[in-house]
Amino acid sequence: MDRVNAIRLFARLVERGSFSAVAREEGVGQPAVSKQIGALERHLGAQLVLRTSRQVVITEAGQAFYEQARQLVDDFDALESSVGDRQHSPRGMVRVNTAPAHGRLCITPLLPEFFRRYPEVAIELSVSERQVDLVGEGIDLAIRHGRLVDSSLTARPLAETDFVLAASPAYLAAHGAPQQLADLDAHRCVVFAKGRERYPWQLKRAPGSDETVSYVPHGKLFTGDAEHVRAAVLCGLGIAQAPHWLLADEIRTGAVQVLMPGLQPARVPIHAVYPAGRRVPMRVRVLIDYLVEALA
Known part of the structure; x- marks a missing residue:
């Protein structure tokens, strides 16, 4: 068992709420994800997940483990990124949240050039009028309009709009x-x-x-x-x-x-926001830099 990968899959399971969602993101079959989580539970000697026909329920032990696992995954990604930044072009998935209309009219039209520059980066674009919980919902980056009030986030100005x-x-x-x-x-x-x-x-x-x-x-x-x-x-x-x-x-x-x-x-400011206190992976940094340039 690849323990780091199993821990990463478990963290995604807590954030996504279903084995099928994690499997789709990872490009593998649902049984493969379930097998990895099961192996992790046997290794730890604790049940992390209650599986029912309708939903996935995280146990008390699983919730306690997740809080440490999320930090471990972030630290491991930062470690890989610190070396990878020097050796490779950015790669991996960036999960972005924005308002529906702004995403369709202003963000999606910018993506062809971004993918041309960074062919190994993928973007999962979610849209919502509400302000999502970035950490709880596993979002790397959100685009927000107007005055910012959440002090737990780091903000980068993108543009202003009349x-x-x-x-x-x-x-x-x-x-x-x-x-x-x-x-x-x-x-x-x-x-x-x-x-x-x-x-x-x-x-x-x-x-x-x-x-x-x-x-x-x-x-x-x-x-x-x-x-x-x-x-x-x-x-x-x-x-x-x-x-x-x-x-x-x-x-x-x-x-x-x-x-x-x-x-x-x-004018109303538009910001890119992301969780504070974490090293920003290279794939997220290049997207933010690109949006600053393209929306200027």
Whole structure:
């Protein structure tokens, strides 16, 4: 038994929650993963996993072992990387999390050039509007928008983005264009919301002013997905406040018009974040460096 590999597989099992998920990531059959975990349990003389027909349950001994195993795997990867950095090109899987729309519009189009430069690096791109637990879910790198609040993460600035008020020419032809903040009350808005909570728009009270106000939009469409905000604007359903990158192509071609640019707030930062206190593997470092260059 390769004990280091078995420990690595067990750590991935805790983070992924199923033998089949680990097997897919490793490119092996599920029985091979189960066999390795079983051999590790026999070597340790303790049951780490309870196997049922529906789920994998980590035992108390398994949870205690995982906390040490995760650090061991990280240390071993760092050791390999410290030597490999000098001898080889980066290789291996980088697990990246980002918001769905940003991933599709801004990250995926950058990957062909990245893979050309680093042919032995693979990327698992997961998307979510929520802020995932990087350590708990085994994520190497996340791309986050706005002010950062998690002090347990290391952050690297990638870019800044403007927010815009935008609508289609068809909507503006039918309803007119707002000229000042108070005019928005007479318009339909595309509302970004989660559950019953509407996200307010941050706007300057007047052009050239440093004072910002929170405007709670109202309308007939509520959505928690940025792609649907984009689609709604293009369909002429109303005015939306959105990051510039979400509508950049349409703004450039005139399919969407920017409204009252003087009322927009300060730019919003975009960061790459990763767990603090760990040596960053070479494969992750080159991806971060590439994103900094490409998004600049």
